[in-house]
Amino acid sequence: MSQVSRHNIVDSRGNHVILGKRVGSGGEGDVYEIAPHRMDVLAKIYHKPLNGERQEKLRLMVSGCNDDLKEFAAWPLDLLHDGKNGPVCGFVMPRITDCEPIHKVYGPSHRKESFPNADWKFLVRTAKNLAAAFYIIHKYGYVIGDVNEGNILVTKKACVRLIDCDSFQVQTRDTIYHCEVGVAQFTPPELQKSKDFKMLRTRNHDNFGLAILIFLLLFMGRHPFSGVYKGTDDMPIERAIAEFRFAFGRSAALKAMSPPPNSVGLPIVPGEVSSLFEQAFTESGLHSGGRPSANDWWNMLDALEKRLKKCATESMHT
Structure with missing residues (x-):
């Protein structure tokens, strides 16, 4: 031991x-x-x-x-x-019980096994509750830093719990206690080339990872920077993030990207929601406070959840 x-x-x-x-x-x-x-x-x-x-x-x-x-x-x-x-x-x-890692919610095959009764409303509610969790952490002055799918658990009621909190960034007036780890697929462009995470993290950095997770939840486990690249060289997700190649965005074609075949796109959500993704994943998000905050996401997802209606033909569809 x-x-x-x-x-x-x-x-x-x-x-x-x-x-x-x-x-x-x-x-x-x-x-x-x-x-x-x-x-x-x-x-x-x-x-x-x-x-x-x-x-x-x-x-x-x-x-x-x-x-x-x-x-x-x-x-x-x-x-x-x-x-x-x-x-x-x-x-x-x-002790947190009766939870599953968030990837078992947004991954369609895992969801059928672990959350067989989860419909799209459940995914929207999970995203909303995830935003609420980020809001609380930020409200009290902490930064998550290492945003990734392994540190987030979800209950059968779509409640969200964060784990591995001892890695969070803690800041006092005189001292920064850094978060020294990170996962590339959830790391914002401005930090992608860093070899050492011992740096000041901000809420705006967290908000990039939050937007990635919300996109994964709403778009059936598709990563927003994983698409079809029209170039001849390799385009791993980390490079696509660093170069702002949002595969589902309005400027995707200008970045030589397009969504994967047979994937759902931004038109399935209201324009106000897709605008938040554009704000989170494009160059405008680089500025301090440039990305949608956890509160912005909560408000928008709450409005989206209230607009959902159950399908008259198939009860699992909303």
Whole structure:
């Protein structure tokens, strides 16, 4: 389990914490049940000792915890220490149950297995709730940074929960505690060429990843920068993003791109919604605050959901 003895872990009040069954494992640490009878929370224990900066970042997240954050995220609730007065070796977080990764919602084949009753209204509601989660994180001054499909879970009621919150960017008046990771297919153009994510991230950067995820939800798992390229060289998604080659956009032809065959396009959504995608994925989004905010998306998707009607012929169609 690393250099930390599982029999020597204490919480912030000096109480011994008994670890139960391991329920998850990642590159940075393992996740355990807390015994006995603590089914509402889990403990994350890091594999390696944390430097002072990482420990202070977790202290700030715990001190900033509130009911809004706990509703949408597996937010750090309490610090765990390697012995009394010892260094921070992990934290306690809410246990999130009955969820599936978001790719099982927007991927048509996965959706049939994991969400067999999900119609297009369910996808719109999931997108709306995702925007609400981003709004709450931004409201309290945090930046997600590492926006990607692996850090977002969805319930059978289309509620959204964010995990791996200890990677978020935390900023005080004097210090930035960076998010040092990222996934290329959700990274905005201005950061695509960076080899080191240890930089100031902004809400506008997060808003690019949010728009990608909303597009994936509304357009059957199609990535907005994955299309047919008319050039002779390779056009991986990361390069298409860096060069603003939005395959479904108004300027796609000028960028030598077109949507994939047999894919649905922007005309299936109201013009106000497609305009938000244009704003998010074109050069205009580079400016500070240039991309639609989480609140912009929530308002537009809420209006879209209210306009949906059930098909009289096929109940699964809206």
